[in-house]
Amino acid sequence: MQEHTVKAFDEDITKLRGLIAEMGGLAEVALHQAMEALVKGDDDLSELVVKGDKKIDALESEIDKLAVRIIALRAPMADDLREVIAALKIAGVVERIGDYSKNIAKASREIGQRKHFEPLTLLPAMADVAGDMVHEVLTAYAARDPILAREVIKTDEKVDAFYDSIFRNVVTHMVENPATISSAAQLLFVARNIERIGDHATNVAEMVHFAATGNYPADEED
């Protein structure tokens, strides 16, 4: 590339990374707010999360357009092209993480009675671990750090263990309190959505690893 093209490419990539950081930040906040809405039964906050997801979707679309423009105008090669493609893929996964938070916010509105629900203390703890995974994987992305990316992948086991425990807990609760089954079913969905956030933070971690090293970490069953 010519020198001015290299400079323009670097500026474009910096912008692309900034948009992904912004998008990831919004997804993190969405998860946090969705869990707060769930625990407190705050339907206004739920609504905010559902509406806020449009901003995340809009950022994905902006990232897609910028990535296409970079490819078309700068014709990046090898590592640079891999980085742009990784950004495109990562934006898609972060959008998915935003969707899961939106699902949680929607489930929250379907729950009536909130007292005596033990899962309501376990779920936020589970969400904290998954939220940390999202945060760490974005840090790994920003720092192009494959080691941190591998740590994120490892943390997913904790999220899965939480999921199994909450599933058993909710089913027991359902058996003992048939009147709350419909609400409790929503908690199962919430647990499943958090579990999926962990899976997708893992997917992003694999892409970060790929963008930084050119290969994927050893394949794992998901």
Next chain:
Amino acid sequence: MQEHTVKAFDEDITKLRGLIAEMGGLAEVALHQAMEALVKGDDDLSELVVKGDKKIDALESEIDKLAVRIIALRAPMADDLREVIAALKIAGVVERIGDYSKNIAKASREIGQRKHFEPLTLLPAMADVAGDMVHEVLTAYAARDPILAREVIKTDEKVDAFYDSIFRNVVTHMVENPATISSAAQLLFVARNIERIGDHATNVAEMVHFAATGNYPADEED
């Protein structure tokens, strides 16, 4: 582009479209087999679906690599670039559809007793509608047909109506049969996964519409 480059690009695009058709076909079969395993309680078939998902993932990776190679070697412009990027995005969504079928196959193995479960007749009907959406959207992709893509988007309402009906049905079943709650919870997950397949067929339809016309159909709440 030079004439030989145009020819090479056309060959590449044909290959890319062929890989997506193959991937979509596998995802359709996976959903069909997962539902059959669910209804019959056939754990061997479930296992086949779970293992088969690796082939879908491998195809996505092949599509990604080919798309990157096309961009790097052929430097496509405007519509052609949009088509390659759409292929990359569509492959990501089809992989997601494969994941949902894998989830259904996994849920199937967690279900004990299958008798007297009314949802076991409703769920396959729901899956047929969602499976048709996947089939139609791939046809729309192959034919670059934005009208068919819009029809797919419209069909998603049927899938959502099925979901609401099955949710109420399963909850009623749980209340009346507390001993089967854990199995019934898996049916809720199955319903949710089918509902998500409908959502993602809708997403692909939007991308097909975009690739064919340069704009997205009017935004809808998902």
